Amino acid sequence: MRLLKTISTTRAGLLASVFLFALAVACQSGKNVDPTPEPPAPGGGGIQYQTTPVTLRKPANFPDVVYDLSKNPLTVEGVALGKTLFYDPLLSRDTTISCGFCHQQFAGFGHSDHPLSHGIDGKFGTRNVPGLENLAWGREFFWDGGVTNLDELPISPIQNPVEMDLKFSEALGRVQKSPRYPALFRAAFGSDTVTTARFLKAISQFLLTMVSADSRYDKYVRKESGGELNPDELAGLTIFQQKCTTCHATDLFTDRSYRNNGLPAGTINDQGRYTITLNEADRLKFRVPSLRNVEKTFPYMHDGRFATLDQVLNHYSSGVKDSPTLDPALKASGQLGIALTTTEKKQVIAFLKTLTDDTFINNRALSAN
Amino acid sequence: MKWTITASLLGTLLLGFAVVSCHETDVAPTGRMRIAFDNIVGTSDLKLGNGTYQNAAGESFTVTKFNYFVSNIRLRKEDGSEFVVPQDSSYFLVQEEKPASQTISLSNIPTGNYTGITFVVGVDSLRSLADISKRTGVLDPGLNDGMYWEWNSGYIFLKLEGQSAVAPAAQNNTFFFHIGGFGGGYNGKKTINNLRTITIPFKSDMASVQSTSAPTVQLKVDALSIFNGPTRLSIAQNSSVMFDTYSTSIADNYAKMFSYDRILANQ
Numbered sequence A: 001m002r003l004l005k006t007i008s009t010t011r012a013g014l015l016a017s018v019f020l021f022a023l024a025v026a027c028q029s030g031k032n033v034d035p036t037p038e039p040p041a042p043g044g045g046g047i048q049y050q051t052t053p054v055t056l057r058k059p060a061n062f063p064d065v066v067y068d069l070s071k072n073p074l075t076v077e078g079v080a081l082g083k084t085l086f087y088d089p090l091l092s093r094d095t096t097i098s099c100g101f102c103h104q105q106f107a108g109f110g111h112s113d114h115p116l117s118h119g120i121d122g123k124f125g126t127r128n129v130p131g132l133e134n135l136a137w138g139r140e141f142f143w144d145g146g147v148t149n150l151d152e153l154p155i156s157p158i159q160n161p162v163e164m165d166l167k168f169s170e171a172l173g174r175v176q177k178s179p180r181y182p183a184l185f186r187a188a189f190g191s192d193t194v195t196t197a198r199f200l201k202a203i204s205q206f207l208l209t210m211v212s213a214d215s216r217y218d219k220y221v222r223k224e225s226g227g228e229l230n231p232d233e234l235a236g237l238t239i240f241q242q243k244c245t246t247c248h249a250t251d252l253f254t255d256r257s258y259r260n261n262g263l264p265a266g267t268i269n270d271q272g273r274y275t276i277t278l279n280e281a282d283r284l285k286f287r288v289p290s291l292r293n294v295e296k297t298f299p300y301m302h303d304g305r306f307a308t309l310d311q312v313l314n315h316y317s318s319g320v321k322d323s324p325t326l327d328p329a330l331k332a333s334g335q336l337g338i339a340l341t342t343t344e345k346k347q348v349i350a351f352l353k354t355l356t357d358d359t360f361i362n363n364r365a366l367s368a369n
Numbered sequence B: 001m002k003w004t005i006t007a008s009l010l011g012t013l014l015l016g017f018a019v020v021s022c023h024e025t026d027v028a029p030t031g032r033m034r035i036a037f038d039n040i041v042g043t044s045d046l047k048l049g050n051g052t053y054q055n056a057a058g059e060s061f062t063v064t065k066f067n068y069f070v071s072n073i074r075l076r077k078e079d080g081s082e083f084v085v086p087q088d089s090s091y092f093l094v095q096e097e098k099p100a101s102q103t104i105s106l107s108n109i110p111t112g113n114y115t116g117i118t119f120v121v122g123v124d125s126l127r128s129l130a131d132i133s134k135r136t137g138v139l140d141p142g143l144n145d146g147m148y149w150e151w152n153s154g155y156i157f158l159k160l161e162g163q164s165a166v167a168p169a170a171q172n173n174t175f176f177f178h179i180g181g182f183g184g185g186y187n188g189k190k191t192i193n194n195l196r197t198i199t200i201p202f203k204s205d206m207a208s209v210q211s212t213s214a215p216t217v218q219l220k221v222d223a224l225s226i227f228n229g230p231t232r233l234s235i236a237q238n239s240s241v242m243f244d245t246y247s248t249s250i251a252d253n254y255a256k257m258f259s260y261d262r263i264l265a266n267q
Helices: A002-006 A009-029 A076-086 A155-159 A168-177 A182-189 A196-208 A216-221 A231-243 A309-319 A342-355 B002-027 B247-254
Strands: B030-041 B060-077 B082-084 B091-095 B103-110 B112-121 B154-163 B174-180 B196-201 B207-209 B216-222 B258-264
Touching: A076 A182, A076 A196, A155 A168, A168 A196, A182 A196, A216 A342, A231 A342, A309 A342, B030 B060, B030 B207, B060 B103, B154 B247, B174 B247, B196 B247, B196 B258
Parallel strands: B030 B216
Antiparallel strands: B030 B103, B060 B082, B060 B091, B060 B112, B060 B154, B112 B196, B112 B207, B154 B174, B216 B258
């Protein structure tokens, strides 16, 4: 009792906290241990593990971010590791193809000049390499939306027999053995053990930093300097807003839906979204792509059938083919396609070119270097 | 003085609370139980590559791979109550080529007599969509013997592969059944759902879990049921079934492949 008398109120508070803490700890130990823990905290051996946080840029004219950053906070070290992996051909069977091989920065991270993806041993895939940008705002990925989380995406191109053709377990094994990586993994995650989650989350971190939001159009809508649009471009913007934003909505320039835009099925007979959902209503539907950097991401469409923007607009004005799943927006007026005069097409294309983001395309932080 | 009394009272209360609240979880005795999955084909033991079997369609075949996920295990107690194995410890991949994977061990089971088991074949939607760091071990999409569709995010719940003269020559006479699909949302119509919940009573037996004795419940898993179920599966007609609406018929068949065999006490 004498002892207790000497305890001040602050100490009592402290004591209470200690009890509460002890309570929490004691009860924790009674539970089952999670067999799938988050990457562990700094390991022993006196290694300093200190990451520098990176704030994802969220442009004022963009909607809310979709990616859950709380489960993979960006760090300078994580992004650097992800970038190294992105540009490392070690991740392909014959060590010739990296992610960056098909996703070229100068082409808006698409594959310039190849209608269909071109991978290992000169093999071709069945779809056009999509450009990469603003992935933090993506809900699903690939032309058919088959991948539902950015973190899982890299497994697919690495294992695809016509892309990088390497078993994922072997990719992890190679990275684990490479002298280049232990320091990078330690810096990013406090451990040089290569795990699926660390490998994938590091690549996600790098991909998430690919924010394209500095085109002339962006500066125009944000009323920043350098945001002047000429009369043709402004006229193109007006037409675009009237006739294209049903699908190419928001400043992401996609409503992230899947639609049949009236392309006659090619010989590949790609059924698109149907392959993923097995829903008849999804036959011949593909993801509405963003139009950011569209001037650089030619060729166009899921199979790269159009080489120029002129061809694309001609398709919409006069090439749309009817089918049971054709998007209703393309037959709204009782006529197939979108009515566009020659002048209007030119103006729309002039506007689309204001979506080219040279800051992004020349950003050294995203380059192989 | 007033404050110190309050403080000491508070401290005592907290201590009491700590003791009471932890009492139940810490003191309740627990033990272990094992579940052994004995893969067979009809009346024969399943032997990869070796044994030749025949389905109800009269087709001879051999088996080269047989894998399936077992998850979300619940154990039924004598008094009718259920013990739910904690989610994080409730995913297993049974692989014919890995004998050790055919016996799963459940720990921290409250002691008592158990009369049945319920589990899911496959990986539920919640876990299928969980953060990648919550999917390690057999749930690691890149390291689980190809039990994952990386082009259509989701686990393959069951794989049966083999050879048969009636399978197309263009496939080297091989057949594949890769069955998955957790009923994803996609802002509209749900995709196929091949998760199947299996409940197996231990007949009149009881598995007695004690802190000193761990029973093994042996289940028979008859791969022939995948062919000879409510739907008669013919290799000639369906030699390669993967993400396909027909796969739900195969799932209905594999839902019936498990049966109770026996309990081995204290193994």
